[in-house]
Amino acid sequence: MNLLSFQDVLNAHQLIKPYVHRTPVLTSSLMNQLTGSDIYFKCENFQKVGAFKARGGCNAIFSLSDDDASKGVVAHSSGNHGAAVAYAARERGIPAVIVMPDDSLKCKFEAVASYGAEIIQCKPGTINREAAQDVVVAERGMIPIHPYNNLKVMAGQGTAALELFEEVVDLDMLIMPVGGGGLLAGNTIVAKQHGIKVFGIEPDLANAAFQSRKANEHIKLDKSSTVADGLRSSIGDLNYAITKDLVDDFFCVKENAIVPAQKWFMTRLKQVIEPSCAVPVAWLLTQPEIIKGKKIGVIITGGNADL
């Protein structure tokens, strides 16, 4: 069964091009020297809404039929997905409701509001968030946009690797953080089209994909408290199904390595990254043998950090 194809990502790229940045690919001789490898960072922290999520949000919303689009969209999110849906809805000129737990960061509320979306606050926790979203769907008929367990979202996220591989050829491997697996699914499809290895990196405290690989079955964990707030979700059903035979390996990083890696990256590479994005950076800095001498793509996923 072919849930998600390379062609889906190519189609997404054509569709979302007018609404997202082609982000720069940057290198760091310091990072190369430290790790003994040749690393290319695809800088989605410079993407619209400050994260790769703009790609998936735009693809999901611009893929809606005019009829569905006219109903508006709803998402629940404390973070970048909410901003992405709000942004994409504004670009398409349709209404959006973002359900946000009332403990979300002030800057996240501001970001969503700045795109003109209606915000509905709820108590924290997945159950409360989903319940609040269900009410919006039931009462107002809006279309829910899932942050990762959605094929259009995955295809959108995959356009990051598509652009990276256009610019940098002969990569040996692609490295990215894993939460719900939207980024992982889309970009793995593209990497495998090019014969490139894929490694997913998770925080020790939220390593559902790593555990699923070990157990050879889909394991979901209770929501984690890792500082990498974008990676607290377990890998989704579709995401697991699509990636389980394709990803080469998963690795975990210690919780206490994440914030130091974030600070190190900001100080030395002069780019603002969020904690979730620091997870693969932390792993690279442990200088694993597997990356030595290799040409590596790394997706710098987002820069929405609370400075």
Place this chain on the structure above:
Amino acid sequence: MNLLSFQDVLNAHQLIKPYVHRTPVLTSSLMNQLTGSDIYFKCENFQKVGAFKARGGCNAIFSLSDDDASKGVVAHSSGNHGAAVAYAARERGIPAVIVMPDDSLKCKFEAVASYGAEIIQCKPGTINREAAQDVVVAERGMIPIHPYNNLKVMAGQGTAALELFEEVVDLDMLIMPVGGGGLLAGNTIVAKQHGIKVFGIEPDLANAAFQSRKANEHIKLDKSSTVADGLRSSIGDLNYAITKDLVDDFFCVKENAIVPAQKWFMTRLKQVIEPSCAVPVAWLLTQPEIIKGKKIGVIITGGNADL
């Protein structure tokens, strides 16, 4: 008298190309929207040593004759120039001594040391720094590299605009911060070759170039305590002579606008910049009438901030 020519900058570009990054040019739709203009950031915070100073340092040091180079180089600096001279000397394979005031930031000591330069500590203050450097010159015959009042340094700095104008055509104006005027001199020469207006921005507390323009004579100020530590020097003699008839205007920003602009830029544009670099950003954010509807190049000078 033609102290510095466009050809000097072209020559510098050829000479230093192997040793410096061609830094990316980035844009921000948020910034464009806020200012009503079309802004292109030349991101020298991603340059070697984290600042444009690598360009001038490399040109000065690779321009030395083999005989002079063999004597080694010396510079006094609490900041980016020291790192640039240390880096360039290492690349040329010659010894470097950096005189650093003992109140320099720890990260600055580490940066200079990481390039293998010898550090000599002195008491703070220009007199003490110059005295310590003079001793090195007298006793060891090393060649002093001035941070801005040096034609090779200026020509090197000008390569930033050279690259920017290759990538972005039809700019109306070029904007940069002004301290000693090394950046200003080199890049003004290039801008004027292209018929592009030049505006220099200074902190209120360190506005020697602005005051010199008003008085129509070279004014030097006592060393300032502005938070923009890279701009505390007054514009140098050669720098003033080269730029006084060429720069279109100078503007100043309030001291208390600098750090907020730095934080805003980091939060919204996801790039780490140092306070000196935030000076033109602060000015842009006041949305001056003069930039409205214009296509503008801005040199993002460095990212060596103490986070």
